[in-house]
Amino acid sequence: MNIAIYLNESRAELTRAWRTPAFIVPTLTLPLAFYSLFGILLTAPRSGQAAYTLATYGVFAALGPALFGFGAGIAADRDAGILALKQVSPVPVGAFLCARLTTAATFTMAVLLALYALAAWGGGVTLPAERWLALMGVHLVGVAPFCLVGLCVGLRASGSVALALANILFVALAVLGGLWLPLFLFPAWLQHFALGLPTYHLGALALATVGGNFACSAAAGAVAACGETLPAGMHWVFLAAFTLALAAVARHSWAHGRELH
Amino acid sequence: MPQTHLRPAIEARGLRRCYGDVAALTGVDLSIEPHSITALLGPNGAGKTTFVNLVLGRGRPDAGTLRTLGATPGSAAARRGTGVMLQTAALVAQLTVREHLELNAGYYPAPVDIDLLLARLGLTGLAGRRYGALSGGQQRRAQLALALVGNPALLVLDEPTVALDGESRRAAWALIRERADSGAAVLLTTHLLDEAEALADRIVVLARGRLIADATPAEIRARVGVTAIRCETSLTPLELAALPGVIDAGREEGASVLRSRDTEGTLRCLLQRDLSVRRLQVTPASLEEALNTVLRQQEPA
Numbered sequence: 001m002n003i004a005i006y007l008n009e010s011r012a013e014l015t016r017a018w019r020t021p022a023f024i025v026p027t028l029t030l031p032l033a034f035y036s037l038f039g040i041l042l043t044a045p046r047s048g049q050a051a052y053t054l055a056t057y058g059v060f061a062a063l064g065p066a067l068f069g070f071g072a073g074i075a076a077d078r079d080a081g082i083l084a085l086k087q088v089s090p091v092p093v094g095a096f097l098c099a100r101l102t103t104a105a106t107f108t109m110a111v112l113l114a115l116y117a118l119a120a121w122g123g124g125v126t127l128p129a130e131r132w133l134a135l136m137g138v139h140l141v142g143v144a145p146f147c148l149v150g151l152c153v154g155l156r157a158s159g160s161v162a163l164a165l166a167n168i169l170f171v172a173l174a175v176l177g178g179l180w181l182p183l184f185l186f187p188a189w190l191q192h193f194a195l196g197l198p199t200y201h202l203g204a205l206a207l208a209t210v211g212g213n214f215a216c217s218a219a220a221g222a223v224a225a226c227g228e229t230l231p232a233g234m235h236w237v238f239l240a241a242f243t244l245a246l247a248a249v250a251r252h253s254w255a256h257g258r259e260l261h
Numbered sequence: 262m263p264q265t266h267l268r269p270a271i272e273a274r275g276l277r278r279c280y281g282d283v284a285a286l287t288g289v290d291l292s293i294e295p296h297s298i299t300a301l302l303g304p305n306g307a308g309k310t311t312f313v314n315l316v317l318g319r320g321r322p323d324a325g326t327l328r329t330l331g332a333t334p335g336s337a338a339a340r341r342g343t344g345v346m347l348q349t350a351a352l353v354a355q356l357t358v359r360e361h362l363e364l365n366a367g368y369y370p371a372p373v374d375i376d377l378l379l380a381r382l383g384l385t386g387l388a389g390r391r392y393g394a395l396s397g398g399q400q401r402r403a404q405l406a407l408a409l410v411g412n413p414a415l416l417v418l419d420e421p422t423v424a425l426d427g428e429s430r431r432a433a434w435a436l437i438r439e440r441a442d443s444g445a446a447v448l449l450t451t452h453l454l455d456e457a458e459a460l461a462d463r464i465v466v467l468a469r470g471r472l473i474a475d476a477t478p479a480e481i482r483a484r485v486g487v488t489a490i491r492c493e494t495s496l497t498p499l500e501l502a503a504l505p506g507v508i509d510a511g512r513e514e515g516a517s518v519l520r521s522r523d524t525e526g527t528l529r530c531l532l533q534r535d536l537s538v539r540r541l542q543v544t545p546a547s548l549e550e551a552l553n554t555v556l557r558q559q560e561p562a
Contacts, residue, residue: 008367012356019355019391081350088317090341090368090411 006095013099014106023068024107031061031111032118038180040123048211050123054115055206056179058135059199061111062142063173065104067166070150074100075162078154093254097151105143112139127210135209138202145198145239148246149173155253173199198242201235208232267295268331270415270446271316275325278311285311287470288325295414298437298447300461302454302552307467309450313419316448317345330415341369344413346404348420354393358384358403361392362410369411381436382406383429397424405433409440416440418449422456434460454549464548466555473559478548485554487546488524491516493539494531504530516540520550 017023039053077083086096116132119125127135153165174180176190177199183191194200271293278286286308293299301309314320315327318335332338352361359375366372379385382402387395392403401424408416416437422430437460441447451457457464458478466474466481474481487508494501494517501510506523521527524543532538546554 005367008364012353012360012364015360016353016355077353081347082353084319084347085345085350085352085407088319088335088340088343088345088347089365090337090343092337 002092002095005091006098009091009095009099010102013103017069017103017107023073027064027068027107028111028114030064031057032114034060034180035115035118036122039119043123045124050119051125051127051210052182052207054119054123054125055135055210056182056203058112058115058139058206059142059177059202060174060179061115062108062139062202063146063170063179063199065107065111066143066146067150067153067170069104069107070100070147071153071166071169072150072159072163074151074154075157076159079159100151101143101147104147105140108140108143109136112136125210131209135206138206138209141239142198142202145243145246146173148243148250149198151250152246152253155250173197176200178203198239201238201242205232205235205239269294269328270330271448272328273312273315273325274327276312276315276322276327277324278308278315278320279323284470286315286322289467289470289472291465291472291475293415293446293448295444295446296441297462298441298449298460299463299465300457301448301450301465301467302457303467304556306469308470309467310419311470312467313417313448313450316417317343342414344408344411344416346408346416346418346421348423350404352392352400352404352407355391357389357391358395358406359388361403362406365407366410369413371412372410373412375410378406378410382432398426398429401425402429402433405436409436412440414445416445416447416449418447420451420453421449422451422453430456454547454552458548466552468556468559474555481555482545482548482551485546485551487520487522487550487554489544489546490519490521490524490527490531491540491542491544492531493517494535495537496531496535500534501531504534520546 035053035057039050039057043049043053074083077086116136149169150166153162153169156162157165176193177197178186178194179199183194183200269292271291273289273291276286276289276291277284289308289312291312301312303309311320315322316329316334318329318333318339327334329335329339330342356364358379362375362378366375376385379388382405384399384402384406387399387403392400395403401422405418405421408418408421418437421437422433425433434456437447437449441462449456449460461478464474464476464478464481465472474484476484491513493515496517498510498512498517501507501517501519504519504521504527506521506527508520508522510517510519512518519527528541528543
C-alpha cells in the first residue's frame with residue numbers, strides 16, 4: 001500500500017507539471033537553445049567543442065527542473081496553502097519528496113535525450129554507446145543535489161523570494177560552475193569558487209566521461225589551479241558530502257516549516 | 262453516556278501554547294469523544310486556530326499533554342485517521358476533482374466510495390474539471406469531499422461551509438452528521454452560529470486562551486435565560502421598556518420586540534396593560550445572544 005502511495009503521488013505530480021506550460025516550456029527549451037548557440041552554431045567544426053559543451057550543458061539541463069520545480073514550486077505551494085494540507089494529510093513525507101524528485105528527474109531525462117540527439121545529429125558528437133549511457137548517468141546524478149538546493153530554498157523563503165533566489169542560484173551555479181563557458185576563460189581567483197559548487201564537480205565528471213582531452217581543455221593552464229586535474233574520486237566525494245549536508249538542512253527546514261504554518 | 266468506554270479522539274490536559282510573550286492557550290483541558298460533533302467557538306484571537314493546529318501537529322504545546330487518536334499529534338498514526346479541511350488551504354489547480362479524491366483516498370486504509378461522495382456534494386458533473394477552474398463554493402465543496410473521502414475517525418473542519426449556498430450547506434451538514442452518527446469524532450470551528458446550532462452536539466467556547474463554556478447549544482441558551490417577546494400592541498416602546506424584567510424594547514417590521522429576563526412577569530403585566538395584544542410570540546434567546554452574554558461575563562471588569 002505504501003508503494004502505491006509513492007506511485008500515485010509521483011503520477012499526480014508529473015500530471016501537474018505536464019499541465020503547467022510555464023514550467024515545461026522554459027525547462028525544455030532553454031538548455032536546447034543555449035546548446036544550439038554555444039555548442040553548435042558558435043563553434044568551429046570538429047574542434048571538440050560540441051562534445052565539451054554537451055558535457056556541461058547536460059549538467060545545466062538538470063539544474064532547471066530541480067531549482068524551479070523544487071525551489072520556487074514548493075515555496076509557491078506553501079504560500080497558496082497547498083503544502084499545509086499535504087503536511088496534515090496521511091501522505092508520508094518521503095512520498096511527497098519522491099514525487100517531486102521523480103518529476104524533476106523525468107523532465108531532466110527528456111531534455112537530456114533531446115540534447116543528446118541534437119549533439120549527435122547537429123553537433124556531430126560521436127561517442128560509443130556505453131559512453132552515452134555513462135553520461136546520462138552522470139547528468140542524472142545531478143538531479144539529487146540540485147533538488148536539495150531547491151528544497152532548502154523552497155522551504156525557507158516565501159514564494160516571490162524563492163523564485164528570485166532560484167533564478168540567482170540558477171545563473172550563479174551555471175556560470176561559476178563553468179557550465180556556460182569553460183572555466184579556464186575566467187580569471188584564476190574566480191575559478192576557485194568553482195571548487196565549492198556541485199555544478200563544477202558534475203561538469204568535471206561529465207567532461208571526463210565524454211573524453212576530456214580536448215584542445216580547448218588542454219590549452220587551459222589556469223585550470224590546473226582549480227582542480228581540473230583532481231581525480232574523479234574527489235569529485236564524487238565532494239558531491240556525496242554536499243548532498244548529505246543539504247539533506248540535513250532540508251530535513252531541519254521541513255520540520256521547521258510544519259510548525260510555522 | 263453510552264460511549265464513555267471509547268477512547269477520546271482528542272485528549273488535551275493543561276494545554277499551553279505561547280507565541281513569544283503572548284499566551285494563545287493557557288491550560289486547556291478538553292476531550293473530544295467519538296460519535297459527536299463539537300463546535301469550537303470564540304472571538305478572533307481566542308485560541309481556536311492554535312488549538313486546531315496543535316491537534317494536527319502543526320506546532321507543539323509548551324506545556325500540558327495532547328493526544329490525537331491516542332498518538333502524538335502529527336504522527337503518521339494520527340494523520341492516517343484524520344480528515345482535515347483548513348480554511349486557508351488550497352489544492353493543486355492543475356488536477357481534476359476526481360484526481361484529487363483518488364489521490365487522497367489512497368492515503369487511507371478504508372476510503373468511501375468516491376462517486377457516492379461526489380453525488381452527495383453535488384460535484385458529480387464537476388468531477389472531471391480542474392480544481393483551478395472551479396468557483397469558490399465548488400472549491401470548498403471539493404475540499405470537504407477531500408476531508409471526508411478517507412472515512413476518518415477524526416474530522417477536523419475549519420469553517421467548513423463558509424462560501425456555500427443554502428442547499429450545499431445542508432448537504433454538507435447531513436454528510437458531517439452521518440459521519441458522526443457512524444462513529445467519527447468531529448471538531449469544527451465556525452463563525453456561523455446557525456451552523457453550530459444545527460450541527461453541534463456540544464459547544465466549546467474559548468476566550469483569551471481559556472475554556473469558558475462547554476455545554477450543549479440548548480444549555481448555553483438556557484444559561485442566559487433571556488427570551489425575545491414579539492407582539493402587536495398599542496403600548497409604546499417606552500412603556501414596554503418599563504415593564505418588569507424587560508432589558509430593552511424596540512420595533513421591527515411593524516411589530517414590537519422586547520427582550521426579557523423574566524418572561525412570565527413581563528407577559529403577565531403586558532397582558533394586563535394591553536387587552537388588545539395580538540400575534541404574541543415568545544422565543545428563547547438566539548445562540549448568538551447567549552454567546553455574547555457568556556463572553557461579556559468573562560470580560561475583565
